Amino acid sequence: MTTQGVIGELKKIVGADNVLTQKEDMVTYSYDAAVLDPVVPSAAVMPENSEQLGQIVKLCSDNKLPITVRGAGTNLSGGTIPSSRASIVLLTGKLNKILEINEADMYAVVQPGVVTATLAAAVEKKGLFYPPDPGSQAVSTIGGNVAENAGGLRGLKYGVTKDYVMGVSFFDSMGEHVKSGSRTVKCATGYNLTGLMVGSEGTLGVLDEIILKLIPLPKARKSMVAVYKTIEQASETVAAIISSRIVPATLELLDNFTIRAVEAYSHAGLPIDAGALLLIEVDGHPAQVAEDGLKVEELCKTFGAVDVKVATNDSERDKIWAARRSALSALAKLKPTLVLEDATVPRSKIPAMVKALQEIAVKYKIEIGTFGHAGDGNLHPTILTDKRNKEEWHRVELAIEEIFDRALALGGTLSGEHGTGLAKAPFLAKETGLSSIIFSRRLRKALDPHGILNPGKITG
Amino acid sequence: MVKMKELANRLKELEDQLVICIKCGMCQSVCPLFDRTRREADVARGKLALLDGLGKNLFTNPDGVNERLNRCLLCGSCAANCPSGVNVVEIFIKARAILAEFKGLSPAKKLIFQKMLSNPETFDKLTEWAGKFQNIFTKKDKNAQGTSCARVVSPLFGDRHFLPMSDKPFHSSKPYTKNSSNISEESTSKTTSIPSFTTSSIINTNAGKSGLKVAFFTGCIIDKIFPHIGQDVIDVFEFHGVGLYIPTGQGCCGIPALASGDMKSFEKLVEYHIKLFNEEKFDYLVTACATCTSTIKKLWSSIYKGNASRTREKIKELSHKTLDINQFLVNKVRLLSNDASFEDNAIVKNNAVFKDNGKSKSIETVTYHDPCHLKKSLGVFKEPRILIKASGNKLVEMEGCDKCCGMGGSFNLYHYDISSEIGQIKSKNIADTNCSTVATGCPACMVQISDMLAKNNLDIKVCHPIELYAKTLRNKQLS
Numbered sequence: 001m002t003t004q005g006v007i008g009e010l011k012k013i014v015g016a017d018n019v020l021t022q023k024e025d026m027v028t029y030s031y032d033a034a035v036l037d038p039v040v041p042s043a044a045v046m047p048e049n050s051e052q053l054g055q056i057v058k059l060c061s062d063n064k065l066p067i068t069v070r071g072a073g074t075n076l077s078g079g080t081i082p083s084s085r086a087s088i089v090l091l092t093g094k095l096n097k098i099l100e101i102n103e104a105d106m107y108a109v110v111q112p113g114v115v116t117a118t119l120a121a122a123v124e125k126k127g128l129f130y131p132p133d134p135g136s137q138a139v140s141t142i143g144g145n146v147a148e149n150a151g152g153l154r155g156l157k158y159g160v161t162k163d164y165v166m167g168v169s170f171f172d173s174m175g176e177h178v179k180s181g182s183r184t185v186k187c188a189t190g191y192n193l194t195g196l197m198v199g200s201e202g203t204l205g206v207l208d209e210i211i212l213k214l215i216p217l218p219k220a221r222k223s224m225v226a227v228y229k230t231i232e233q234a235s236e237t238v239a240a241i242i243s244s245r246i247v248p249a250t251l252e253l254l255d256n257f258t259i260r261a262v263e264a265y266s267h268a269g270l271p272i273d274a275g276a277l278l279l280i281e282v283d284g285h286p287a288q289v290a291e292d293g294l295k296v297e298e299l300c301k302t303f304g305a306v307d308v309k310v311a312t313n314d315s316e317r318d319k320i321w322a323a324r325r326s327a328l329s330a331l332a333k334l335k336p337t338l339v340l341e342d343a344t345v346p347r348s349k350i351p352a353m354v355k356a357l358q359e360i361a362v363k364y365k366i367e368i369g370t371f372g373h374a375g376d377g378n379l380h381p382t383i384l385t386d387k388r389n390k391e392e393w394h395r396v397e398l399a400i401e402e403i404f405d406r407a408l409a410l411g412g413t414l415s416g417e418h419g420t421g422l423a424k425a426p427f428l429a430k431e432t433g434l435s436s437i438i439f440s441r442r443l444r445k446a447l448d449p450h451g452i453l454n455p456g457k458i459t460g
Numbered sequence: 461m462v463k464m465k466e467l468a469n470r471l472k473e474l475e476d477q478l479v480i481c482i483k484c485g486m487c488q489s490v491c492p493l494f495d496r497t498r499r500e501a502d503v504a505r506g507k508l509a510l511l512d513g514l515g516k517n518l519f520t521n522p523d524g525v526n527e528r529l530n531r532c533l534l535c536g537s538c539a540a541n542c543p544s545g546v547n548v549v550e551i552f553i554k555a556r557a558i559l560a561e562f563k564g565l566s567p568a569k570k571l572i573f574q575k576m577l578s579n580p581e582t583f584d585k586l587t588e589w590a591g592k593f594q595n596i597f598t599k600k601d602k603n604a605q606g607t608s609c610a611r612v613v614s615p616l617f618g619d620r621h622f623l624p625m626s627d628k629p630f631h632s633s634k635p636y637t638k639n640s641s642n643i644s645e646e647s648t649s650k651t652t653s654i655p656s657f658t659t660s661s662i663i664n665t666n667a668g669k670s671g672l673k674v675a676f677f678t679g680c681i682i683d684k685i686f687p688h689i690g691q692d693v694i695d696v697f698e699f700h701g702v703g704l705y706i707p708t709g710q711g712c713c714g715i716p717a718l719a720s721g722d723m724k725s726f727e728k729l730v731e732y733h734i735k736l737f738n739e740e741k742f743d744y745l746v747t748a749c750a751t752c753t754s755t756i757k758k759l760w761s762s763i764y765k766g767n768a769s770r771t772r773e774k775i776k777e778l779s780h781k782t783l784d785i786n787q788f789l790v791n792k793v794r795l796l797s798n799d800a801s802f803e804d805n806a807i808v809k810n811n812a813v814f815k816d817n818g819k820s821k822s823i824e825t826v827t828y829h830d831p832c833h834l835k836k837s838l839g840v841f842k843e844p845r846i847l848i849k850a851s852g853n854k855l856v857e858m859e860g861c862d863k864c865c866g867m868g869g870s871f872n873l874y875h876y877d878i879s880s881e882i883g884q885i886k887s888k889n890i891a892d893t894n895c896s897t898v899a900t901g902c903p904a905c906m907v908q909i910s911d912m913l914a915k916n917n918l919d920i921k922v923c924h925p926i927e928l929y930a931k932t933l934r935n936k937q938l939s
Contacts, residue, residue, distance in 0.1 A: 020499070024524035027513045028499075028506035033483050038509075046498065073500065074485045093498025117489075138489040329543035336479040338544075388479070 001063045003042050003086045010045050010088075013055045018046040018094075029070065029089045033136075034078040034423050035339050035387065041068070041082035044089040050111075050208050056090060057206050058175025064450045069202045071113060071141030076340055077421030079148060079201045083455045090206065092143050098122055099209065106214045107166060107183055112143025112207040116150075119212075128214040131158035134417065135328065143207045149199035151417030153250045153324075156375035157283075160417065162198045164213045170197060170205035173448035183211055201419055202454035204447055221249065221283035222293040223317045224310040226300040227274045231255050231358075231370075233304035234276035235351040238374045240299050241280075242347055246292050251375025252279040252324050255354075258331060258369040258382075262323055265330035270323060271307075278305075278374070279324050281317075327371045328382070335367070335384035337393075341400060343407035344416030347377040356406040357381050364399040366392070378416035404430065420458045428458070463562075467522055470558045471515035478515070480546045481508045487538035487548075492864040492882045493531065501528045504538035504548045511555050526559045531875065533868030533882075534719060535832035549837075550762050553718050557763075560721025573717045578725040580711025580732070584631060587684050591625035598624065604921045605910035618876060621914035623685050623907055630678055630687035631708060663694065664740065668701025670793050675705045675742040677733075677756065679749035680712050681903035689748055689903070692930035693785065699933050700793045705740045713752040718759060719870050727766040734774050744792070745778055748785040748926055750831035750902035751869070754838055757782040784834060785926055786843040786901055795850040796933065826853045826928065827895040829886065829909065830862035831902030844901045844925045851928040853897075858889040865900075867908035880912070887912035890920060897921045899928060 001009070011019045020026070021043045030038035042065075047053045060067050066087035070080045082089055092113035100109040103126050110119060116137040120130050133152035134140055140150065146168070151160040167181020180193035197204060228234040234253055241251065254262070254277045263270040270277070278300065282292040293310065300308050311317040332338050345353045354370065357379070361368040372380035381403060385396050404414050404427050414424045414431050429437055440459045444451075487504040488494050500506035510525045519525060532552060539548040565573070576583050598608040601621055608624045610617035667673040674697065682689050697704045711732065717725035737745065747753045760775045789795060826848050835841040841862065848855050866872070866882030886909060890898045898913075898920055900906055910922045 022524055023519060024510055024513075024528055025499070025501050027518060028501045028509055031483055031509065033485055072485050072488055073483075073505075091498065096498075115489075136485065139485055329545075332482055332484075332544040333480075338482050386479075 003065065006059060006063050006065055006088075007043050009059050010043065010056065013059070014045060014047050014052050018048065020044040020046075029073075029091075030082065032070075032073045032075040032078060032080040034076050034081070034421065035337060036078045036081060036422055039082045039084050041089045042086045044070075044091055046091040046094050048094045050095070053090075053095065053206065053208060054171050054175060054177060057171040057173075060088060060452055061173055061175045061450070064452060066452045066455050067202075067206065068454050069112075069143070069147070069206055071144035072115070072136065072139040074136040074140050075144065075148065075421060076342070076418040077148075077415065077423040079419050079421035079454070079457055080144075081422060085455070087455075092141060095143075096141075101126060101128070101214075102183070103128065105183060106216075108212045108214055109183075110142050110210050110212065112141060112146070112210065114142045116140045116142060116145055123214050124217060127217050129217040130164065130212060130214055132161045132164060142210055142212070146198055146207060146210055147201050148419040149417070151373070151376075151378065153252065153373060155373055155378065155417070156251055157247045157249045158215075162195070165194055165198050165210060166213050167211035168194050168197050169208045171208060172205045173450070173453050177208070178205060181211060199419070201421060201457050203444060203457055203459075204453060206453070218249070218283040220286040220289040221281055221317075222289050222310065223279070223281040223320050224293070224297060224300075224308055225320050225323075226278040226280065226305040226309075227271050227307040228276045228278070228305055229274070230304075231276040231354050232351060234278050235354045235374065237278060237300055237303040237305070238350050239348050240303055241296060242375070244295065244299060246282070246295055246299075248280050248292070248296065248375060249283040250279070250281045251373070253277070253350075253371060253374035253379070254279070254324065254327060255370040257367070258327050258371045261330040261334060261369060262326055265333060266322070266326050268319065268323055274306075277323070279320055281321075324371070327369075328380075331369045331382050331384060335386055337385045337387040339383040339385065339396060339400065340418075341381045341383070341403055342372075342378060342416045342418045343381070343403050343412060343414055344376070344378040345407050345410045345412035347375065349410040349412065350374050350377060350379070352410055353377075353379060353407065353412070356410075357403070360399050360402050360406070363402075364395040366395055366399055368399075373416075376416070377412065401427070422456060425456070425458060425460045428460075464517060464520065464522070467558070467562050468515050468517045470562070471511060471555070474511060474551055474554060474558075475515060477547060477551050478508055478512050480544050481505065482544050483509075484543055486541060486543055490537040490541045492533060492535065492537065492866060493878065496878055496881050502531055504542075504546070507532065507552065508546065508548070511551070522559055522562060526563065529555060529559065531871075533832075533864055533866070533871045533879075535864040535868060536836045537832060537864060540836035550759075553721075553759065553763060556719065556721035557723045558721075561723070565720065565722055569720050569722065573720065573722045573725040577712050577717060578728045578732075580709055583711060584629070587625060588629060588632070591627055591629070591684070594624055598622075600624070601914055603914050603917070604919050605914050607910050607914040609914075619915070620876070621911045623910055625684050626687045628687065630683045630690035631710065633687060633690075663704050663706045665698075665703045665705075667703035667743075668698075670701045672744070672792060673703030673705065673742045674788065675707075675737055675740065675745045677713070677737075677745055677747040677749075677752055678706065678710050679747055679752040679903065681907065682748060683710070685907065686903055686924070689924050689927060692924075692926050693746075693748055695930045696789070696926060696933060699937075700789075702793060703742075705742050707736050707739060709736060713749075713755040715751055715755045715759070716869060718755070718763065723763075723765075727764060730760050730764050730775065731766060731768045731771055734768075734771055734778065737778065738774065743781065744788055745782045746785050746788045747782070748901070748924060749904070750784065750833035750838075750840075751904055753782060753784045754833040758837060784838065784840050784843070784901060786834075786847050787838075787840050789926075789929070790843040790846045795847070796929075796936070824853045824897050824928075825856055825893070825895045826897045826899050827856050827858045827890055827893045828861060828925070829858070829865060829890070829898055829900040829905055831900055831905045832862075832864050834901050835862050840901070844899070847925045847929050848899055851925075851932040853928055856893045856895055858893045858895075860885070860889050863889075865905045865908045865912075867904050869904065872908065879908070880915075883908050883912040884915075887916055887918065891916070891918055895920060897923055897928070899923050899925045901925060 095111040096113035494503040607621035
């Protein structure tokens with residue numbers, strides 16, 4: 001069937017209103033949040049239920065038409081940019097139902113288009129907790145979070161999306177419905193296809209339903225902010241807290257560049273002369289929170305903090321975290337193009353990585369604001385530039401490659417939470433070696449012989 | 461194609477503003493339209509990409525982009541929430557103007573904006589005339605909102621429950637002042653319009669005990685649909701000893717013309733009003749309409765490109781002096797009640813009761829809807845709540861109090877279905893509070909909310925915070 005013929009069939013499945021083909025609409029599905037060139041798809045389709053979803057995958061399979069699934073399009077590695085062949089974009093916007101929140105067994109079953117923050121709020125109303133909180137959680141979808149293995153601020157203590165996926169069902173490249181995992185805490189049947197699907201970026205199947213683990217909401221929490229003269233002192237404190245066997249819920253770092261940007265933007269009274277800030281929150285049982293809080297405070301001072309402020313109420317707590325939340329916004333306002341990297345190192349190597357980033361900024365004469373999840377080794381060096389300036393953009397590209405090299409040399413990874421997508425695919429061999437990529441390609445070829453599931457991503 | 465290149469060149473002037481969008485997609489979390497449709501072309505990121513595409517010659521004609529650009533409430537929720545600070549509303553308005561100039565305005569819009577709206581006198585005459593004949597086609601609903609609906613099925617009105625035009629607009633009425641009559645609740649209640657006098661309706665009083673003098677910009681909707689709000693404004697300012705200047709011959713702030721890309725009518729209206737308000741000295745220009753305030757304060761200066769003598773300078777001066785009425789009363793004069801101090805956590809559990817003379821029967825449970833043009837455009841959201849509490853009413857917060865009501869001016873005319881879908885969410889959130897009254901600082905929101913509540917047969921009154929405050933003052937004076 002021609003692409004036009006497939007589009008006609010799509011309209012029969014979901015109704016003409018849910019199939020978009022006009023050039024103007026296609027342009028709006030040609031990009032995501034990654035700084036990459038747009039690719040315009042042939043059509044976009046918005047199924048309203050699981051049955052339609054299956055029929056669409058089958059139709060595309062029969063006609064060897066590539067599919068790129070798109071949730072909120074907030075991907076930072078280009079995973080939702082369509083294939084350069086004739087292809088369709090599958091929108092999960094109307095597959096946005098929370099199917100079940102089971103309080104007795106502490107799990108939730110959701111459709112892929114459910115917005116992360118919506119789920120988090122719904123379970124919190126029942127005294128439960130879904131910890132993964134990627135920066136885009138106000139719009140990002142669970143389907144996208146699972147496909148990318150999204151992280152967030154709480155990775156250090158609570159882990160990332162993969163730690164909460166108990167089971168999935170999906171349509172494979174032939175349109176067959178596949179189930180894996182279960183609603184039980186333990187499950188030892190079959191291959192761990194659930195694990196395989198997490199982080200597969202839409203290349204192995206199209207998610208239909210997701211079973212997520214929930215945990216009890218922590219009873220108490222304590223937030224504090226520590227001010228340092230130098231970023232080295234702050235990063236040494238991070239390593240010291242971890243080696244003292246304390247696991248804060250969040251342990252975030254802001255460098256001087258970011259502090260100044262946030263202060264200029266929000267006038268929150270941040271110390272603009274500080275070399276770095278650490279924002280720390282411990283949570284759990286009230287007694288443990290009190291004990292850990294004191295220990296962390298002492299450690300901060302031992303490692304050179306000139307000031308440690310502990311929030312005594314919710315409004316003070318909110319103030320501390322508002323500074324962190326506005327970091328990206330504040331940086332984004334400085335230059336037209338913002339490249340948010342997420343190379344990650346073992347957390348004891350944070351001091352070395354911070355030093356490497358400073359050297360790279362000087363070497364390539366670019367502006368890098370560094371903030372992020374210091375506690376889990378996942379810093380966000382944020383490069384500020386203007387893509388229209390070709391000469392500078394070239395230096396930025398070289399700097400990004402060196403960030404990757406330095407992180408790998410420290411035993412780290414190219415991406416802590418943004419995924420491989422298109423952006424990091426050319427560099428993947430540096431981290432995993434060629435044989436891992438060939439293995440992945442063979443796996444993919446076996447499961448998707450016609451290469452219709454999000455072609456071009458991860459394995460190139 | 462040559463023409464398309466010209467258009468692309470014109471759009472280049474927006475490039476520096478467009479490039480600020482980092483495509484993070486956070487606008488999806490707040491866009492009332494995207495919430496309903498889940499389509500990227502309906503949210504700011506998509507529209508900005510389309511304008512970028514038009515500037516890069518991606519399209520063979522501008523119609524598709526134009527159509528999508530016009531599917532927007534201009535509520536500014538995206539801009540207020542944008543991590544990169546993209547000035548979305550300004551970009552969209554400028555783009556609409558460029559496209560309207562390129563395509564030409566439709567004959568209907570030309571007639572409405574250039575022949576009617578931009579000539580305040582003609583516009584007043586036409587609407588007065590329409591007001592007299594409206595009862596032929598419509599009948600009054602018997603409800604708390606005081607709406608009307610079509611007598612017969614009509615493509616013009618659809619199933620709208622609209623607020624009828626007053627048979628005596630504010631500009632042609634002779635409002636009461638201390639000398640002309642006692643202020644009574646009856647004379648200013650919703651159903652009774654202000655009795656008319658034949659003399660000029662200009663009010664021009666000197667500053668009293670407040671030491672302040674204010675010019676009042678009436679705005680079309682208050683003038684033609686809610687003239688009693690105008691009277692309330694006069695009463696309240698008189699009580700607080702604020703001198704008041706209301707020139708005759710006022711017209712529209714220009715937002716409908718801007719939204720349709722008609723720069724010519726917009727600039728004509730701006731120049732006209734700059735002249736009109738230049739006639740008298742005053743400390744502040746105050747309006748009781750969120751949209752007028754935000755248009756005068758922000759859009760007049762950012763969009764006006766005309767060359768009339770010193771107009772741009774005068775716009776800037778006026779912009780600095782422009783305040784929403786809630787903002788003015790709370791920040792510039794001493795309110796009646798002492799219980800009005802505002803604390804963040806007091807909103808939810810507010811029990812502030814007006815203790816003046818124990819008239820408990822006048823205490824109402826009021827919920828407040830944040831007009832987008834007050835909260836998101838101007839950051840005004842505390843002051844109307846303080847005013848409601850200072851009126852001795854119990855304030856209960858609704859879910860999503862700052863979510864758009866779906867009005868969006870002409871958006872409601874062209875996309876009534878989606879506008880109503882958005883409005884119905886608001887109606888449900890209002891009803892869920894079990895309030896007896898919903899207050900909001902924007903007459904356009906009042907029109908939309910009245911329609912939605914009437915559709916659901918809900919016995920909830922719709923008013924402006926100033927109405928509640930004026931009523932309290934009247935009760936106090938009577939007692």
